[in-house]
Amino acid sequence: KAGVTQTPRYLIKTRGQQVTLSCSPISGHRSVSWYQQTPGQGLQFLFEYFSETQRNKGNFPGRFSGRQFSNSRSEMNVSTLELGDSALYLCASSRTQETQYFGPGTRLLVL
Amino acid sequence: GQNIDQPTEMTATEGAIVQINCTYQTSGFNGLFWYQQHAGEAPTFLSYNVLDGLEEKGRFSSFLSRSKGYSYLLLKELQMKDSASYLCAVRDMNSGGYQKVTFGTGTKLQVIP
Numbered sequence: 001k002a003g004v005t006q007t008p009r010y011l012i013k014t015r016g017q018q019v020t021l022s023c024s025p026i027s028g029h030r031s032v033s034w035y036q037q038t039p040g041q042g043l044q045f046l047f048e049y050f051s052e053t054q055r056n057k058g059n060f061p062g063r064f065s066g067r068q069f070s071n072s073r074s075e076m077n078v079s080t081l082e083l084g085d086s087a088l089y090l091c092a093s094s095r096t097q098e099t100q101y102f103g104p105g106t107r108l109l110v111l
Numbered sequence: 112g113q114n115i116d117q118p119t120e121m122t123a124t125e126g127a128i129v130q131i132n133c134t135y136q137t138s139g140f141n142g143l144f145w146y147q148q149h150a151g152e153a154p155t156f157l158s159y160n161v162l163d164g165l166e167e168k169g170r171f172s173s174f175l176s177r178s179k180g181y182s183y184l185l186l187k188e189l190q191m192k193d194s195a196s197y198l199c200a201v202r203d204m205n206s207g208g209y210q211k212v213t214f215g216t217g218t219k220l221q222v223i224p
Contacts, residue, residue, distance in 0.1 A: 035214075041216070042198075044214075045211060048211070056207070056210075090154070102146075102153040
């Protein structure tokens with residue numbers, strides 16, 4: 001069974017631009033969560049989607065948004081990029097409450 | 112909200128045993144996870160505890176005490192490849208009745224020969 005996939009793996013943007021990241025969960029997993037990871041803050045929860053509905057949201061500004069499609073694939077969007085948005089963005093999918101499986105992440109660099 | 116504390120760094124010798132502690136404060140507790148993350152890679156699942164006690168899985172064991180808000184990850188027979196960050200994560204219920212996982216900042220373990 002294929003794991004969680006994320007595209008693109010690496011991305012360079014400039015301040016003020018917007019970016020869309022994609023995540024395909026493991027087949028059969030309906031829950032997708034997004035995290036931002038930086039050296040100083042560790043893993044910070046962004047939001048979680050289940051069956052196309054956002055069930056939970058972390059403490060990030062409205063520039064961060066997401067959605068989930070009927071096939072459970074999810075996208076997150078960051079508008080008006082800031083230097084501080086440079087981070088590793090991780091997606092995790094789950095089928096049960098007992099674990100999450102992480103994708104390889106998208107490393108975003110904002111210049 | 113949640114507060115999760117774990118040591119920032121630890122060093123241990125190859126072949127030895129190391130215990131990584133995690134304390135947490137939360138309401139609506141519904142499970143604690145341990146993940147391993149090698150530099151530049153995504154976290155990988157190690158263990159899950161929802162009831163008090165010890166869960167053993169090969170060289171790795173995880174313990175939970177809900178009344179004390181305390182968990183530890185025990186690594187035995189340390190190998191060089193165990194050098195990584197170990198993340199403690201707690202799941203609890205948010206105000207909307209949905210569950211959310213919050214991660215600690217991780218413990219960077221260095222295994223030395």
